[in-house]
Amino acid sequence: MIEVFTTGGTIDKVYFDANSEFEVGDSLMGELLAESNIRDGFSITGLMRKDSLEMTDEDREAVRAAVSRCAAERVLITHGTDTMVETGRSLLSVTGKTIVLTGAMQPARMRRSDAIFNIGFAWAALRLLPHGVYIAMNGEVFEVGSVRKNLKAQRFERTS
Amino acid sequence: MIEVFTTGGTIDKVYFDANSEFEVGDSLMGELLAESNIRDGFSITGLMRKDSLEMTDEDREAVRAAVSRCAAERVLITHGTDTMVETGRSLLSVTGKTIVLTGAMQPARMRRSDAIFNIGFAWAALRLLPHGVYIAMNGEVFEVGSVRKNLKAQRFERTS
Amino acid sequence: MIEVFTTGGTIDKVYFDANSEFEVGDSLMGELLAESNIRDGFSITGLMRKDSLEMTDEDREAVRAAVSRCAAERVLITHGTDTMVETGRSLLSVTGKTIVLTGAMQPARMRRSDAIFNIGFAWAALRLLPHGVYIAMNGEVFEVGSVRKNLKAQRFERTS
Amino acid sequence: MIEVFTTGGTIDKVYFDANSEFEVGDSLMGELLAESNIRDGFSITGLMRKDSLEMTDEDREAVRAAVSRCAAERVLITHGTDTMVETGRSLLSVTGKTIVLTGAMQPARMRRSDAIFNIGFAWAALRLLPHGVYIAMNGEVFEVGSVRKNLKAQRFERTS
Numbered sequence: 001m002i003e004v005f006t007t008g009g010t011i012d013k014v015y016f017d018a019n020s021e022f023e024v025g026d027s028l029m030g031e032l033l034a035e036s037n038i039r040d041g042f043s044i045t046g047l048m049r050k051d052s053l054e055m056t057d058e059d060r061e062a063v064r065a066a067v068s069r070c071a072a073e074r075v076l077i078t079h080g081t082d083t084m085v086e087t088g089r090s091l092l093s094v095t096g097k098t099i100v101l102t103g104a105m106q107p108a109r110m111r112r113s114d115a116i117f118n119i120g121f122a123w124a125a126l127r128l129l130p131h132g133v134y135i136a137m138n139g140e141v142f143e144v145g146s147v148r149k150n151l152k153a154q155r156f157e158r159t160s
Numbered sequence: 161m162i163e164v165f166t167t168g169g170t171i172d173k174v175y176f177d178a179n180s181e182f183e184v185g186d187s188l189m190g191e192l193l194a195e196s197n198i199r200d201g202f203s204i205t206g207l208m209r210k211d212s213l214e215m216t217d218e219d220r221e222a223v224r225a226a227v228s229r230c231a232a233e234r235v236l237i238t239h240g241t242d243t244m245v246e247t248g249r250s251l252l253s254v255t256g257k258t259i260v261l262t263g264a265m266q267p268a269r270m271r272r273s274d275a276i277f278n279i280g281f282a283w284a285a286l287r288l289l290p291h292g293v294y295i296a297m298n299g300e301v302f303e304v305g306s307v308r309k310n311l312k313a314q315r316f317e318r319t320s
Numbered sequence: 321m322i323e324v325f326t327t328g329g330t331i332d333k334v335y336f337d338a339n340s341e342f343e344v345g346d347s348l349m350g351e352l353l354a355e356s357n358i359r360d361g362f363s364i365t366g367l368m369r370k371d372s373l374e375m376t377d378e379d380r381e382a383v384r385a386a387v388s389r390c391a392a393e394r395v396l397i398t399h400g401t402d403t404m405v406e407t408g409r410s411l412l413s414v415t416g417k418t419i420v421l422t423g424a425m426q427p428a429r430m431r432r433s434d435a436i437f438n439i440g441f442a443w444a445a446l447r448l449l450p451h452g453v454y455i456a457m458n459g460e461v462f463e464v465g466s467v468r469k470n471l472k473a474q475r476f477e478r479t480s
Numbered sequence: 481m482i483e484v485f486t487t488g489g490t491i492d493k494v495y496f497d498a499n500s501e502f503e504v505g506d507s508l509m510g511e512l513l514a515e516s517n518i519r520d521g522f523s524i525t526g527l528m529r530k531d532s533l534e535m536t537d538e539d540r541e542a543v544r545a546a547v548s549r550c551a552a553e554r555v556l557i558t559h560g561t562d563t564m565v566e567t568g569r570s571l572l573s574v575t576g577k578t579i580v581l582t583g584a585m586q587p588a589r590m591r592r593s594d595a596i597f598n599i600g601f602a603w604a605a606l607r608l609l610p611h612g613v614y615i616a617m618n619g620e621v622f623e624v625g626s627v628r629k630n631l632k633a634q635r636f637e638r639t640s
Binding site for chain 4: 010015020021022051053082105106107109110111112151154
């Protein structure tokens, strides 16, 4: 059983013409999994719809509590990329679970997006990794204690 | 470095109106990886464009030879789902590599397809699995020696 | 009010992996109109789901009867391209209506398809044309009495 | 021959993760026409890439001059929806041409967008309308002198 918690981020952005801008919308996760022929063995809960630059300590505590409380041993969290590492590090205190955070550089609602690849990638990571907290982005798995987002290159990379 | 070999299958089918049917076309792999923000660290070779029901022993030997000969330790093979297990088993003699076979139930060229999820899933499987031959389909990893395609349910499942 | 009758054709084809082939499925028309922000002022009826090479005289009579009987003055018919002209010509006896037939060379369910462009094109043709029967394909409007499908070029063209 | 001038607007917006926002990008027009099986009989020129709330009198004069100077009798202009009517009205002085303005409420780069339907709709309008200036949006044709954008309903409608 995989428990999916969605918190917002670019992956879930929707374009609102009335405001001439995007806003974080409903998670597309359920629809993307169905399209990908994944029909059972998971549960999806929307925790919040935040741009990750706006995540607060309370938000991170709410995520930690939900992850900690759930029965599943494997947890996928979709999250904005800007502070994915911070949220990941706040989850290091949770034991007995494999926790993978992923997101996307392009909203899942775009014709061309990294969202579905990243979700599939994270899904396999959840099946195969030992307990711990990981970031799954740009086709690589990173332990959350040794990764950062390189803003200039717009990619995640290992720190020494 | 991930070596990608494409052999055809549903994943690469194209619709030809002149023939009123779908035929295996060029692999979409390069385009899908670029959309998914995966830009380096891999090489793609199209070995053949076959519906997997039409794969012969010569075809399987050609695949085995290409996999065996390549320098990479991680090999992804896209393949039709009907005989993916047979081709996988014929690769058990190749040592020193992690080999993952994947494909799709819906062509990658469809608006709704499991192709990109499966490719992302297989990409992570390649990063994390020890040497051996595996099938990555419907969100699970199977050792090739203990999996079969359940035609009725249209899913891959473990055999005892 | 626009009355939409769907009869099948490439535009509605779906890929069925179990059969390794396409088949005509439910019309995607309602979904495509909603995506295109067209939410009212029309009604959709699925008359049949046929590859147009398999349309019979009874099928064409059923189409003619439905068109003739409906209250709307503007009628859109989605149809396979191979015998679209024949069906169009069988509708010349219907008076007092603007009837436009369209379809697609690539199923609407493909990522890249002419389906939505053709539907939008036909929608405007319905708003602007006088009573009569027309084919709207490859970005042109043809009177049904002077058009044919050029099989080699895979395009519709005017006959002298 | 249809002359296409692109000026920006929602239809051409691209999502830039680095800025956490959508910005007007290259026009997707050429790619959308090719997907729609429209391969010749048109020319595309990018005049500017502006959100229409930022169009100035100089911008409108540049559009008017380009339209006026071109040889084609049929001109399609893609434009942001917020001030499409203003730009349309500034073109009423151009004679001897059928000019249709269209755009989209959702960027063409989204999986679900009204962009392709609107372009197809406008293409037919160009084939069928007499000389003059028109807005083609939400499945209707409006003479530019008697239309406005209803901001609340997010639709174009006829004024008395």
